[in-house]
Amino acid sequence: MTSFLHATIIAGTPLFLSTLGEILNEKAGNLNLGVEGMMLMGAVAGFLAAKGTNNAFLAILCSILFGCIGALIYAFLTITLRANQTVTGLALTIFGSGISSFIGQNLSGKVVPDRVKYFLSPIKLPLLGDIPFLGKVFFTQDIIVYFSYILAFAAAFYFYKTRIGLNLKAVGENPYAADAVSINVALYKYVNILAGGALCGLSGGYLSLIYVPAWQNNITSGRGWIAVALVIFAAWNPCKALLGAYLFGGLDIIGFRIQDGFISKYFLDMLPYLVTIIILTLFSFKRSKKNSPPKFLGLPYFREER
Amino acid sequence: MKKIAVFLLCAVLIFTFAGCSNSSNTQSQKEDKKVKVGFIYVGPIGDGGYTYAHDQGRLYLEKELGVETIYKESVKEDKAEVEKVVEDMIDQGATIIFGTSFGFQEGLLSSAKKHPDIKFLHCSGYETAENMGQYFGKIEQMRYLTGIVAGLKTKTNKIGYVAAFPIPEVIRGINAFTLGVKSVNKDATVKVVWTNTWYDPAKEKDAAIALIDDKCDVITQHQDTAGPQQAAESRGVFSIGYNSDMSKTAPKANMTSAVWNWGPYYVKTVKEIMDGTWKSGKYWGGIEDGVVDIAPLTQVAPENAKEAVEKAKEDIKSGKLVIFKGPIKDQTGALKVEDGKTMTDDEVWNMDYFIEGVEGSIPKK
Known part of the structure; x- marks a missing residue:
């Protein structure tokens, strides 16, 4: 049981990072379907940097940077040029997977250098790690996992307790109103979308540097799409996103541990998606404001058209 | 007027291009007889x-x-x-x-x-x-050989098999592997988990981790990624690869791999076609034709394995050792192939049950 939960946290972490990235995007009113692409760009860049420099810190930085570059393309097209967000996002996914295959074509099967692996291996936290059961599950992990715990609460604080968080909400809900009270809509959108891209890149880097840790073409295998679904599941709330990511991660791997005809494997495989559909349905019944998407999600903002 | 002009221009362009490509095609065909x-x-x-x-x-x-x-x-x-x-x-x-x-x-x-x-x-x-x-x-011949390596290596007598989809090709491989294990280690069992993926490195690694948590100390796989190898490497247990030599991906864990070696077949067939002796049919080659092979055993493989593998390999080549030969029992213990009888190619091709010694089940439709 402990080992299962331990594995769940690891399986959930890349999902959480990219989910939080997408939440940042959507809070700013931009539906970014390029998560998978940004993850792949981050994954390949991080892997290449690890190979080239043998330095874990630089590798992670490179992942983040490449995620940002992907997001920058998207942000420029959708904010400055006001292109269709859905199409741009899909294009970014295709572009990201293409470029990662292209750069990684000679890297298949290569492994992350030992020095990087060692630096990123699980660390037992003093005191916290000694708590029976919980210590093993939550506090004997690698640094990115610890970082993701902090991130969940930091993001919640940012969204719900700070002035800029409130402004961001205004940008997503009604950019015209936000603009009227002199909030710089484009700046808010750019900053949050780039931060979101950074998280998606980090999530890809987590896969190629820590989770697998070797390069394989299309290493994300659709996790970016699960993240997009998770955003809805989590109702744009970072703490719920953390729980949701662990739930989805756990469901993804539970099948390997209870396989003997107990529950059908195929049923388990579809469970995360089924849960998402049910939650979506429930939300639309409840019509609560708390759980509804930002009003201007997916719509371009034209300043002149009032 | 403008429209007609555009139309004409297009027509001219199309015809010129078509003309060009035609002439160049015939030219190149004449030139290279390759x-x-x-x-x-x-x-x-x-x-x-x-x-x-x-x-x-x-x-x-x-x-x-x-x-x-x-x-x-x-x-x-x-x-x-x-x-x-x-x-x-x-x-x-x-x-x-x-x-x-x-x-x-x-x-x-x-x-x-x-x-x-x-x-x-x-x-x-x-x-x-x-x-x-x-x-x-007949990659199952190589599954059998790698099974020997696994059977000699395991200490816990539990071997993990990360499998893709419950189709005959995969089931056949699992059964052949188990027979190989049993030939050197009667007490060992092979535990199977299905991932329902051909290609998801992270998920396939997780499947292997689950097997290792369940006390398996040798991991093998039927997938197109090296995820399970990575699991074995990070947990300090041993592994056997598939498709191509995977020893570089997991140097501390990988013992050998069951590999495809298509070169000789492609050469043989193309030569036959060029000579005009080729006839349509079904070709199902084994180690005797060099289509399948076992990658060189690495340092972490058990010492006595090399000899056993070589011997079995020679026996398969000479026809002395047939893998699916009775007595073969299924998981319930029922006799599927009688003593001394060999399965026909058709029976092997359509195998849809696990043999004795395999732990796990084939999902029913």
Whole structure:
């Protein structure tokens, strides 16, 4: 049981990072379907940097940077040029997977250098790690996992307790109103979308540097799409996103541990998606404001058209 | 007036281009008498696994016979898509076309009917035609050999098998592997988990981790990624690879791999076609033809394994050792193949049950 939960946290972490990235995007009113692409760009860049420099810190930085570059393309097209967000996002996914295959074509099967692996291996936290059961599950992990715990609460604080968080909400809900009270809509959108891209890149880097840790073409295998679904599941709330990511991660791997005809494997495989559909349905019944998407999600903002 | 002008201009352009391409085509066909061979792949050649192995065969063919080859990667397993690729290859002058995935069957068959002068060869299917043959390899022979290595290595007597989909090809491999394990270690069992993926490195690694948590100390796999190898490497247990030699991906864990070696088959077939001696049919090659092989044992493999593997390999080659030979019992203990009887190729091809010693179940439809 402990080992299962331990594995769940690891399986959930890349999902959480990219989910939080997408939440940042959507809070700013931009539906970014390029998560998978940004993850792949981050994954390949991080892997290449690890190979080239043998330095874990630089590798992670490179992942983040490449995620940002992907997001920058998207942000420029959708904010400055006001292109269709859905199409741009899909294009970014295709572009990201293409470029990662292209750069990684000679890297298949290569492994992350030992020095990087060692630096990123699980660390037992003093005191916290000694708590029976919980210590093993939550506090004997690698640094990115610890970082993701902090991130969940930091993001919640940012969204719900700070002035800029409130402004961001205004940008997503009604950019015209936000603009009227002199909030710089484009700046808010750019900053949050780039931060979101950074998280998606980090999530890809987590896969190629820590989770697998070797390069394989299309290493994300659709996790970016699960993240997009998770955003809805989590109702744009970072703490719920953390729980949701662990739930989805756990469901993804539970099948390997209870396989003997107990529950059908195929049923388990579809469970995360089924849960998402049910939650979506429930939300639309409840019509609560708390759980509804930002009003201007997916719509371009034209300043002149009032 | 303007519209007519544009239309005329377009027409002129189209005709000139068509004219150009036609003339250049016939020219090139006259000039090079070299045979051109086309390969249609299901994945990228850099997958380090299944498609990579086929592509190594293509390169070997180029080197050995000096023929020209063309290939197309990541082709969808879709009839129209395959037909399109075939037409394109024929346009480029290909006269022999290999399709390496099961799902290409329909597309290849209809193209074969349309182009009786082109030879088609399809991997792992069952449809044949006058100008379309089938080919596949007995990788289960290599599963048996790697099973010997696993059986000698395991201390906990539990071996983990990360399997892709419950189809005969995979089931056959698991059974052959288990027979190999049993031949040297009666007490060991093989535990199977299904991932329902061919290609998801992270998930396949997780499946292997689950097996290791369940006390398995040797891991093998039937997937196109090296995820399970990584799991063994990070947990300090041992592993056996598949498709191509995976020792570099997991140097501390990997003991050997069951590998495809398509080169000799491609050379043999293309040569036959060039000589005019080729006949359509079903080719199912084994170690005796060199289509399948076992990668060299690494340092972490048990010491006595090399000898045992070599001996079994020779016995398979000479026909002394037949893998699916009775008595074979299924998981419930019921006798499936009587003592001394061997299974026919057809029976082996359609195996749909686990034998005694396999832990796990085949999902029912």
